[in-house]
Amino acid sequence: MQPGSGVQSVEAVFLLLLVFVAVFAGLARRLKIAYPILLVIAGLVLSLLPGMPLIGLDPNLVFLVFLPPLLYSAAWTLSWREFQRNFVSIAMLAVGLVFFTILGLALMAGSLLPGFDWRSAVLLGAVVAATDAIATTSIARRVGLPQRIVDLLEAESLVNDGTGLLALQFGLLMLMTGRTPSIIEGVGRLVFLTCGGVLIGLAIGAAVAWFERWVDDGPIEIVISILVPYATYLLGDRAHVSGVIAVIACSMYMSRKSSGNMSPQVRLQATAVWDALTFAVNGIVFVLIGLQLPYVMGQISGMSRVVLMEYGVGFSAVMIAVRMVWVYGETYIAYAVQRWAQKVEVEKPAPRRLFVIGWGGMRGVLSLAAAVSLPYALPDGSTFPQRSMIIYLAFCLIVATLVVQGLTLPWLIRRLGLSEPIGMKAEEQDARRVLLREALVHLDRKRSKNRDQSAMLGELIAGYQQRLDAVPADRERVEGLVDSTLRSTAILEVLHAERVALLRLWDEGHIDDDVLRTLQRDLDLEESRVHTGSAVVR
Known part of the structure; x- marks a missing residue:
């Protein structure tokens, strides 16, 4: 190989992946399909083309390059209010379901998975039990799911990465040493990983938030925001706690502080950069999943394609059914205990909503990376015979949940009557009214103190009153060019x-994070127009 050819090959593959992402994401938009689904399908098709280079999936690439920024981006938009409200449900899915899946596979190892002992089945369960934050965040928001379900699925997929990695650690410990950890050891390890990750994430978040109070420069703050998830993940890993939990905690803290620490201009710039970054990285991840088909099939020998297909379909169906059983069973048991034992008046579970929650448990690249990271050999020098089958079954489950469930979710939502009407939420409408009334009060008070500006302020008051009268009928802007410094100053004060x-x-908890970001973006854009001399009274 000539000097530099390796770098050139990496560059060529990277550019090729970006071309795939741009082309197929554009096609997905025209077909009105969530782009991650089409990218996985495209990767599968491309992997079968003759002459297509074999692009392997390096676990280190996923865990150290792709994972930190994508987790950070996903956690940034997580609603803290909804997280608190749904904490019990999130815990039951993120912790209870993970271990229920592992226990179920361990009990069914002999019948469902021939050749697997219970330790290998536990390892398989740890690989596939946790849903994928990247897949869930990328698809759930694009298929018309009700916001309440989206919030629950996103929070579950973020938190259960920690429990999934813990289970993987214990699975590898049992495989390599033959020792089974006690329940006390398991719980203690879970608490250590979680609490340690939260503390490191909050500490880094607090330090960065303090620094950003003294910096108001878009490029600098954007670079810092990109460095933060990597630094947090690596520090968490070095401290032997959950790097995933550390990144999530840091992101949620920074998100809450961003409203006060970032100027409107910086916030707009950072949002644009992160939207482009997460789109590109997400796209590459989903194309890579599809491109793994030749690698996965190359790991299996001695089985016909028909038998392999039966194993893959059967395993995926069982995993989907296990999730459904847990979601329905846990919810109705909790309802019965609260209603009949504790005598508490609670809302009766909605079967349609539970079905969508069960159907929305998508796996992604993290499961495949975890499977590929499994050791080839056991401590005695013999090969780990189930490794290739674990990789294959994980790949089948990923494709089934991403493609089959992802494609059917919009249809399922419509059939179950769960589609939310397009338009402003009630919270957003109420918040807009409050903001407009606050603006009118401020302008009226200012006019009473500044009689010489009465005409200009009266025009602004008329514009805001017109806008208030239009909520929620429309959100049109009332035109009024900024033609003086006094007018610009008045608008900035109103903002x-x-x-x-x-x-x-x-x-005060009257609006959630989504409404905050929506209205905050409107105010940021308006302030940006003031500074560029093209502001309008909205």
Whole structure:
């Protein structure tokens, strides 16, 4: 190989993947399909083309390059209010379901998985039990799921990465040493991984938030925001706690602090950069999943394609059924205990909603990376015979949940009558009214103190009153070019008053994080127009 040819090969593969992402994501938009689904399908098809280079999946590439920024981006948009409200449900899915899946596979090892002993089955369960935050976040928001279900699935997929990695550690420990950890050891390890990750994430978040108070420069803050998830993940890993939990905790903390620490201009720039970054990395991840088909099939020998297909389909169906059983069983048991034993009036579970939650448990690249990272050999020098089958079954489950479940989710939501109407949420409408009234109060108070600006302020008041009268009928802007420094100053003061009211509504729990970000973006854009001399009274 000539000098530099290795670098050139990497560059060529990277550019080829970006071309795939751009082309097929554009096609997905035209077909009105969530782009991650089409990218996986495209990767599968491309992997079968003659002459297509074999692109292997390096676990280190996933865990150290792709995972930190994607987790950070996903956790940034997680609603803290909804996380608190759904904490019990999230814990039951993120912890209970993971271990229920592992226990189920261990009990069925002999019949469902010929050649697997219970230790190998536990390892398989640890690989596939946790849903994937990247897949869930990328697809759930694009298929019309009700926001309440999206919040639950996203939180579950983020938290259960920690429990899944813990289970994988114990599975490898049992495989390599033959020792089974005690329940006390398992619980203690889970608490250590989780609490340690949270502490490291919050500490880094607090340090970065303090630093950003003294910096108001878009490029600098954007670079810092990209470095933070990598630094947090690596520090968590070095401290032998959960790097995943550390990144999630840091992101959620930084997200809550961003409203006060970032200027509107920096916030707009950072949002644009992160949208492009997560789209590109997400796209590459999903194409890579599809391209793994030749590698996965090359690991299996001595079995016909028909038998392999039966194993893959059967295993995927069982895993989907296990999730359904847990979601329905746990929910109705909890309802019965609260209703009949504790005598608490609680809302009766909605079977349609539970079905969608069960159907939305998608696996992704993390499961495949975990499977590929399994050792080839056992301590006695013999090969680990189930490794190739674990990789194959994990790949089948990923394809089944991403493609089959992802494609059927929109149809399923419509059939079950769970589609949410397009338009402003009630919380957003109420918040807009509060902000506009706050702006009118501020302008009226300012006009009473500044009689010489009465005409200009009266025009602004008329514009805001017109906008208030239009909520929620429309969100049209009332045109009015900024033609003086006084007018620009008045608009900036009004925007500040609206921000104060918005943050008050958020702090008091009247609006969730999605509404905050939506209205905050509107205010940021308006302030940006003021600074560029093209502002309008909205």
